[in-house]
Amino acid sequence: MRFSAVLALIFLVLSVLIPSLAEAHGERAQQPALRMRTVEWFDVSVSTKQLQVNDILVVKGSFVPSNYWPEHVHSIEGASYLNIGVPGPTFVRLDSRINGTPGIRSTAFHKGELYNFEITLKARKPGKYHIHPLINVESAGPVIGPGIWVEVTGSEAQFTNTAKTLLGQTVDMEHYNFGHTVAWSALWMLIAAAWIVYWLFSRRPLIVPRFKRVSELGQDADAILTPTDRRLGLLFLIITLSVTMGGYLYANDRWPITTPLQTGKVHTPPAVQAPMPLEVTMGEARYRIPGRSFRIELTVSNKSDRPLSIGEFSAGNLRFINSKVLDIKPTDEDDLVAPDALRVEGSPIPAGETRKLVIYADDAMWETQRMTTMIASPDAVIAGMLFFYDDQGKRYYAEIGGPMIPVFG
Template sequence: MRFITKIFAVIQGLIVVLVTLSATQAFAHGEKAQQPALRMRTVHWFDVDVSTRKLDVNQILVVKGSFIPSLSWPAHVASIENTAFLNVGVPGPSFVRLDSRVNGVPGIRSTSFKRGERYDFEMTLKARKPGRYHLHPIINVKDAGPMIGPGLWVEVKGNPAAFENSIKTLFGQELDLETYGFSNAAGWSALWFVLGLVWFGYWLTKVPLILPRFRRASALGENADDMITTTDRRVALGILMVTLLLIAGGFFYATERWPVTTPLQTGKIETPPLPREPSPVLVHMDDARYRIPGRSFRIELTVTNSGKGPLNIGEFASGGLRFINSAVLKVTPKDQDDLVAQDALRVEGGPIKPGETKKIVVYADDAMWETQRMTTMIASPDAVVAGMLFFFDAQGNRYPVEISGPMIPLFGG
């Protein structure tokens, strides 16, 4: 028996060690856990960045960027055009959000976003706790969950005890939001807990207890109510009256103590998309194939250039991954976990001349397809992929275009 006890102790110790090690290594959030269809066909994020990578407690961090809800939104996923909310993902209460805006509209309430339209967002955060955090912009979609944007590492230093989170009310009262209302909430919680203990304790004094009474009630059938005595009914009525009096008394006290209140912002606001900028490029995806052994994405396109100068493809972005054509665009990764393949985009067909319609082939080849768990897109029932192509002219102007269509996996060659 002692031997078995020691074995269980060793197993428990190993479990604790493994859990601890896994917790220390879980730096990022889990965007890789999302299905490729969600990452590729829901929200296209780009130009996401933060105002600083290092700051102290109480300092301000601004997160900016743009996103376009995909025209190829999966039919089985609740639509972003119904109800959505811009949020930020970070481990624990590490920051306090002071403000968030989408196309200049305050984001304190839910809204909706139209597919295929562009939105610029900005979130203002205040550092609360020291640490190194992987921060993500997120759009929470009702009945679908979070659509996670690219992650950015942010380091916060300083003394957590020095954090300040105070506001001034309409009546000039200074409130510390870190402690305001805590004693009130704790008092009410303790009161309801005591009342529950009284009710539970009364029934514990009854003999027989739960299981014998259950058997007796099952045996009595329709006459089980005879087990409830007059004293039981009086105690139940007393507990009910105390509960109702506490609720009514608390309501009238709160109304008298705080006559002017603001209701929770549960409404929904409209966020108009940005005006569409004229684009000289029109793209149709003719064919898409992913070659599994070489981790190579091959896309055939028909491109029409109605502009006045030649156009080149500088970037292909899909599922949070960025593949760069170094001959057109120079991109420096923001940190070691920035999902940028600097020289992984190859274009066959050359520049698209003004007034020209031609077929070109784009190759996005990099191990990120596998390391970021995007290769499971071959298991998608509809096998549809989507992404953003960024065209550039000689003046450096950028023209983003979404492409989407069926994908054929290749298992050899």
């Protein structure tokens, strides 16, 4: 017990003295299967990385729910909600659109379909924040997209957040009816405190002895209740029901025109897109642990009238770039882009031909982003997105997935 207490004290002191540890990215804690086989995010960007309090920030991008969705994870085709991941109430969300459909309610996303999103935020607190798009999936939790650092300057005291009611009244959303919130919270806390005080400080055994006594009596536990206990319980029940009903009648009289919270789902149609002029089949996939190297065999059929080359492989928000096709560099030290980490054997694929290719995605990001734990998964299946480019720069994409074999030597 003493040793555990000492460890807890050391951890508490370190958490206070080393605040930089709080900047660790939470997405690394997610299992590789969740990051690789749930949602394929791409083209995520922000309108600016430097803004002031009250400025507008627009987060855009696209995503495709994976066809290799893990069986043990609740499907995204149930109830899902597009959201934004930030540390606390640092922004106010003004609007969100998915393929042009308002994202104010839960919806359903279909595997293999394309969705383009746009989220409009308003800066609320100064600071430096790692912003992620994310999708909250019912019974599964958040599926996190790639993060981008933005910095907000200015003063929080200058923040304004107003809205117009159905009757045309402009209200301050930061302080609207704050007094009512405090009063009702204080009232319920007072009632709860009075109830607890009675049971803790009346002349009877406290919580643990009373619990033991109830356990001993079993079905006869009601025998320890006194007439005073029953009368007081009835009194508190009457008070609770009276306050609830009185509060309802008061609010209904004070604000007769209201809109209830919306709980229905909206239909979000997938983006309309032309068929991809290629077919990709993944053969063998091996991850060589000592070299941090992924080797994937592919069979690609090019049905277009131009040669195609693989420019990028994206998996679990990690991007591996073929520098012979694309010139993409990380925007900062936290941008998960490996600019010269994708090597392709057998590319380009001539128009109208089918070829066998081998790609190598080699970079330390596999380890630093904790993706190597996939070798310990009982369901060793990987997935990712391949991006192809023709000789005119037009882009096509295809998802690949299948079993992965770890190589230890």
